[in-house]
Amino acid sequence: MKRSAKYRMERIGLTVGRFGTVIGLLLLVTVFAILKPNVFPTARNLLNILNQISLLGICAGSLTICLAVGEFDLSVGAVATLGAVLTAGWLPHMHPVLAVLAVLAICLLVGLTNGLIITTLRVSSFMTTLGMMTVLTGFSYWYTSGSGSILYSGIPKWFLQIGKGSFLHIPYLVFVMSVVLIILHMLMNHTSTGRHIYAVGGDAEAARFAGISVRGMKIFGFALSGTLAGLTGVLLVARLGLAEPTIGDRFLFDAFTVVFLGAASIRIGQFHILGTLIGALIMGTIFNGFTLLDVPYHLQLVVQGAILIAAVTAAGLWQGLSQSVRLRNVRGEYKSSETRQDAE
Amino acid sequence: MLSKPPWEAACNTWRGALRALPKLRRYGIIVSLLLLFAIFSIMRPEIFPTTGNLISILKQISLLGILSAGLTVCLVLGDFDLSVAAVATWSGVMVAALLPQMSMWAAIPLVVAMGVGIGLVNGFFSAVVGISPFIVTLATQTMLRGLTLWYTGGYSLYSGIPKAFVRIGRGTALGIPYLVYIMLLIYILIYVAANHMAFGKRLYAVGGNPTASRYSGIRVIRVHLLGFVISGVLAALTGVLLAARLSSGQPRAGEGLLLNAFAACFLGATAFRAGRFNILGTFVGVLFIGVLNNGLVILGVPFYLQYVIQGAILILAIAASGLARSLSGTKAH
Numbered sequence: 001m002k003r004s005a006k007y008r009m010e011r012i013g014l015t016v017g018r019f020g021t022v023i024g025l026l027l028l029v030t031v032f033a034i035l036k037p038n039v040f041p042t043a044r045n046l047l048n049i050l051n052q053i054s055l056l057g058i059c060a061g062s063l064t065i066c067l068a069v070g071e072f073d074l075s076v077g078a079v080a081t082l083g084a085v086l087t088a089g090w091l092p093h094m095h096p097v098l099a100v101l102a103v104l105a106i107c108l109l110v111g112l113t114n115g116l117i118i119t120t121l122r123v124s125s126f127m128t129t130l131g132m133m134t135v136l137t138g139f140s141y142w143y144t145s146g147s148g149s150i151l152y153s154g155i156p157k158w159f160l161q162i163g164k165g166s167f168l169h170i171p172y173l174v175f176v177m178s179v180v181l182i183i184l185h186m187l188m189n190h191t192s193t194g195r196h197i198y199a200v201g202g203d204a205e206a207a208r209f210a211g212i213s214v215r216g217m218k219i220f221g222f223a224l225s226g227t228l229a230g231l232t233g234v235l236l237v238a239r240l241g242l243a244e245p246t247i248g249d250r251f252l253f254d255a256f257t258v259v260f261l262g263a264a265s266i267r268i269g270q271f272h273i274l275g276t277l278i279g280a281l282i283m284g285t286i287f288n289g290f291t292l293l294d295v296p297y298h299l300q301l302v303v304q305g306a307i308l309i310a311a312v313t314a315a316g317l318w319q320g321l322s323q324s325v326r327l328r329n330v331r332g333e334y335k336s337s338e339t340r341q342d343a344e
Numbered sequence: 345m346l347s348k349p350p351w352e353a354a355c356n357t358w359r360g361a362l363r364a365l366p367k368l369r370r371y372g373i374i375v376s377l378l379l380l381f382a383i384f385s386i387m388r389p390e391i392f393p394t395t396g397n398l399i400s401i402l403k404q405i406s407l408l409g410i411l412s413a414g415l416t417v418c419l420v421l422g423d424f425d426l427s428v429a430a431v432a433t434w435s436g437v438m439v440a441a442l443l444p445q446m447s448m449w450a451a452i453p454l455v456v457a458m459g460v461g462i463g464l465v466n467g468f469f470s471a472v473v474g475i476s477p478f479i480v481t482l483a484t485q486t487m488l489r490g491l492t493l494w495y496t497g498g499y500s501l502y503s504g505i506p507k508a509f510v511r512i513g514r515g516t517a518l519g520i521p522y523l524v525y526i527m528l529l530i531y532i533l534i535y536v537a538a539n540h541m542a543f544g545k546r547l548y549a550v551g552g553n554p555t556a557s558r559y560s561g562i563r564v565i566r567v568h569l570l571g572f573v574i575s576g577v578l579a580a581l582t583g584v585l586l587a588a589r590l591s592s593g594q595p596r597a598g599e600g601l602l603l604n605a606f607a608a609c610f611l612g613a614t615a616f617r618a619g620r621f622n623i624l625g626t627f628v629g630v631l632f633i634g635v636l637n638n639g640l641v642i643l644g645v646p647f648y649l650q651y652v653i654q655g656a657i658l659i660l661a662i663a664a665s666g667l668a669r670s671l672s673g674t675k676a677h
Contacts, residue, residue: 117659117663121663123659123662123663124610124662126606126610127606127607127610127658127659127662128659128662128663130603130606130607130610130655130658131607131655131656131658131659131662132655132659133603133655134603134607134651134652134654134655134658135651135652135655135656135659136655137651137655138648138649138650138651138652138653138654138655139648139651139652140648141647141648141651142646142648142649142652145646145648253482253485253486256482257482257483257486260479260482296494298489298490298491298492298493298494299490299494300490301486301487301489301490301491301493302486302487302490302491302494304483304486304487304490305482305483305484305485305486305487305490306483306487308479308482308483308486309469309475309479309480309483309484312475312476312479312480312483313469313473313475316473316474316475320474
């Protein structure tokens with residue numbers, strides 16, 4: 001009797017633990033709603049949170065793919081900066097659609113270069129993207145150096161409308177993020193490409209023996225990551241109306257935090273888009289809520305770090321528990337089959 | 345009996361050359377360093393290869409060197425420590441905050457002790473709890489950055505810093521800055537510990553194969569903890585020395601150090617013990633970055649081009665060693 005009660009507790013723990021970060025998110029929302037009942041839980045503020053995380057969500061979504069193939073992309077922040085700087089630089093001189101497409105193409109090229117260097121020369125992705133990040137940062141400084149390192153003139157009004165406007169009270173950027181994340185989610189979960197990506201990330205050698213092009217998947221991951229980071233940059237310009245060479249810096253660490261929070265939720269230990277969205281929501285809620293409570297921005301960073309550690313620790317505990325339960329089940333089956341044999 | 349085709353000999357020489365590549369590759373970074381040195385010396389013979397400039401290169405790299413030395417120990421164990429730069433910045437601010445209130449000889453040990461504490465926290469969560477060190481140190485660096493900026497409000501702390509403290513960062517003995525002596529001392533200590541003591545064997549054993557090391561009786565968790573503590577202590581020391589050199593505690597002083605420290609360690613991993621992080625290699629990597637930066641400044645290259653060149657050379661250097669590896673058909677590790 002006692003043992004079955006313990007097993008039931010374990011099963012509940014395993015089921016609930018999976019949703020630890022979601023519960024954490026709901027707790028945060030509840031606490032903020034209680035502390036600031038007039039401001040926080042309004043539709044307008046919740047949409048505001050979604051709007052605030054939209055760019056981070058896109059950037060983190062791209063990073064999720066890269067991490068799922070088992071590679072680091074440290075250049076996302078720098079590529080976002082590059083995208084922003086080029087967009088702001090080209091918009092006054094080109095047809096906007098053409099400019100945006102050109103920017104995305106360049107960021108795609110950057111991603112491809114990363115992927116090609118890493119797969120062809122077998123260099124660690126950490127190092128390659130670190131080098132790429134340095135190169136791109138330098139390029140962005142150079143590109144903006146002629147205009148006092150800030151570009152803001154000649155950006156068409158309607159382009160800024162993308163960043164500020166809304167449809168049915170929902171900001172355009174939220175739509176963009178939703179579309180990007182839904183496509184990525186479909187890609188990762190409902191196409192063979194997605195399966196291949198996870199296979200390569202899980203065990204590259206096994207994936208190769210199964211006939212999956214490991215190189216192709218890695219290059220694809222980096223190309224996607226570069227393009228979406230570039231898109232983040234384009235949208236940054238649309239939102240802020242300017243570009244400067246440090247504009248995308250904070251996306252690097254924030255995106256990593258979001259993706260790791262995501263890997264600690266629902267499908268624990270795996271990088272997936274739904275988790276990334278949850279991670280982004282947690283980040284957005286923290287920043288929004290603490291700002292409403294007048295907590296200084298820098299202390300929010302401390303909370304952010306603490307939440308990351310707490311979430312990942314909880315996920316680790318969950319993994320330990322699930323593994324021990326699985327082991328016991330296997331052992332139990334083994335034993336029961338043994339007794340069956342004895343009976344025979 | 346078939347006679348050998350005439351090109352056989354040529355082929356053999358070519359194969360021999362290819363076979364020699366992996367050995368050459370170990371010294372590729374040193375050759376590049378010398379090449380870099382030669383180029384800068386030819387382009388600016390009156391400034392670059394002077395004793396004064398060489399000493400100033402050593403002085404410029406001293407802090408990066410100390411930080412990278414600690415990071416190397418962590419990387420040998422397979423642990424990424426992303427918090428080193430944040431620890432350095434935090435320690436610089438802390439020592440500047442403590443100095444007006446207490447003696448220098450109390451403040452410095454206190455700040456270094458904080459470094460031990462941070463290292464233990466990093467080590468606890470990654471080695472004991474079992475979270476990936478990348479995530480743990482990402483979190484601790486975010487927290488430390490936040491704490492530093494919150495504590496200072498974004499301003500530098502420069503009041504009440506005694507002259508004796510500033511002298512550590514700016515003074516010289518026999519024409520060579522104290523900072524250089526400190527860096528060299530740390531490198532010698534770590535070199536001896538890593539190459540001539542049981543500690544080093546344990547370090548490389550745990551980094552190479554943690555399971556095998558556990559079975560052979562190494563306390564793996566303790567080694568990981570020690571790695572993070574060394575990294576934390578040296579980062580804290582870097583911060584203290586940074587404050588001494590700037591004679592202030594600046595909340596953004598250490599930001600540029602993180603990526604450079606990683607670059608130095610990875611560059612160094614291509615040298616000597618090819619494919620593995622090692623302290624001698626890191627020193628060469630740090631020197632490489634120092635010479636490159638110094639030379640580019642002397643040539644009057646604008647700072648943004650310095651970024652571009654640095655990044656490109658970083659990729660090239662690492663790619664070259666990777667190319668040699670794939671040519672020779674061996675894999676790292």
